[in-house]
Amino acid sequence: MTFQDELAVTLALEDNSLPALAEAEKISLVGSTRAELGAAFLSLGVPEREIKMRTAQLWHWLYFQGATSFDVMLNIGKGLRGRLAETFSLTRPEVIAEQVSQDGTRKWLLRFPPTSADANPGGHGAEVECVYIPESDRGTLCVSSQVGCTLTCSFCHTGTQKLVRNLSTxxxxxxxxxxxxxxxxxxxxxxxxxxxxxxxxxxAVSNIVFMGMGEPLYNFDAVRDAVGVLSDGDGLGISKRRITVSTAGVVPQIARLGAEASPMLAISLHAVRDDLRDKLVPLNKKYPLKDLLDACRDYPGLSNARRITFEYVMLKGVNDSAAEARELVRLLKGIPAKINLIPFNPWPGAAYECSDWERIEAFSDIVFNAGYASPVRTPRGRDILAACGQLKSETEKLRARARMVAEG
Incomplete structure (x- = not known):
């Protein structure tokens, strides 16, 4: 359901002369685009000549100040603040669980208010995980773009959770x-x-990576618009050079991503031969390596300053040979690139093992000596299943644990 559809439903509820909308029936404006905020003001009868100014005011309060109530927005008249509060809310997703790793990584399980897209007998909305990774010079937030995933990559825990739906902007x-x-x-x-x-x-949050649950380019419009909100200098103000969208290789959308959103691009590569990548990343059967790498070479804005990151999970005896390292270098020739080598993060029931450390270092040396940065990504948050490829909302267990705490 689009924002305009939700707005129509909300206004219909008001027209039915209910004494007041319940908080759960109100549209939350948190996360809205400028166009959506403008539509919200129009629905309240604000004159069109004031819409741009009112949108800028509300934008500042939402994304620069982090306001949780309309009452604090003192540069908006009291009457208009009241009308906003009667129809809309500033509700955030509910934090169902928070886990903190020994290394400082934080994982949150978030529940959104229910929408018409949620066919959930329990009456609650969609649930996703996002992960925060602190480092000395930055803080990276890994966000989800879908509930579940449709790609079924064989090494990825998230891929064992079926796609439920796309997330909205x-x-x-x-x-x-x-x-x-x-x-x-x-x-x-x-x-x-x-x-x-x-x-x-x-x-605390300086970098955003779309590497959580889901394939971002299968939710293109919402991801594109989210990048626009995140990078707006009058609000959250995160540079597009600090926003990375990772894809398993949805080739037709790659050029469009660069043209319409212009974030940094990351490719989940993981193999240098089509036969192996077909198994690891089944999407490769639809968009094979040649097509994917051609799209990377044509990515708008590609330069040494805006390199593509290629992610390569290290799987013992599967994709970690010296010959494969040399082939990786050959495949990427002419593409300004960085290769992130990712030690495989185990999860219950996984069919793979992590490559030995000596093998990872030898692989890295071959890539580095060919002129590519080849950092080995330090596993973070493994103890709370927050590392790369480990996200999966085990919500029933978490709900049971929460009930035990509440009843204890």
């Missing part, structure tokens, strides 16, 4: 809002005191 952006609140990254908030966040001179 507002649901994608709301993950960043929640993370910044939990990390004290809005004015007036206090950050956690565990000493695991980036240094005080750095923003």
């Amino acid at each position: 507002r649901e994608i952006v709301a993950q960043i809002i929640v993370a910044r609140e939990r990390l004290g990254d809005f004015p007036g908030l206090t950050p956690p005191t565990d000493g695991l966040l980036p240094g005080a001179e750095n923003r």
Whole structure:
């Protein structure tokens, strides 16, 4: 359901002379685009000549100040604030569970308000996971773009969870809002005191990667619009060079992503031969390596300053030979690139093992000596299943645990 559809339903409820909309019936404006905020003001009868100004005011409160109530928006008249509060809300996704790894990685299970797209007998909305990874000079938030995933990559835990639905732009952006609140990254908030966040001179959330649940390019419009909200300098202000969209290789959408959103691009590669990649990343059967790499060479804005990141999970005895390292170098010739080598992160029932460390280092050396940066990604959050390829919402267990705590 689009924002306009939701707005029509909300206004219909008001027209039925209900005394007041219940909070759950109100549209949350958190995560909205400028166009959606403008539509919200129009629905309240705000004159068109004021829409741009009112949108800018509300935008600042939502995305720069992190406001949780319309009451604090004192540069908006009291009457209009009241009308906003009667029809809309600033509700965030509910944090169902928060886990903190020994290395400071945080994983949140978020539940969104129910929508018409949620056919859930329990009456609750969609649930996804997002992960925050702190480093000394940055804080990276890994966000989800879908509930579940449709790609069934054989090494990925998320791929064992069937696709439920796409997330809306507002649901994608709301993950960043929640993370910044939990990390004290809005004015007036206090950050956690565990000493695991980036240094005080750095923003807690400085980088965004679309590497959580789902294939971002199968939810193109919402992801594109989310990048626009995140990178807007009057709000969250995250540079597009610090926003990375990762795809398993939805070739027809790659050029469009660069032209319409212009984030950094990452490719989940993982193999240098079509026969093996067909098994690891079944999408390869539809878009084989040649087509994928041709699309990468044509990515708008590609340069040494805007390199493509190729992700390569290291699977013992599967894709980690010296010959495959040399073939990887040959395949990427002429593409400004960085190769992230990812030690395989185990999960229950996985059919693979992580390559031996000596093998990973030898592979990295071959790639590095050919002139490519080839960092080995340090596994983060393994103890809470928050590492790359481990995300999967085991919600029934988490709900049961929450009930036990509540009843205890």
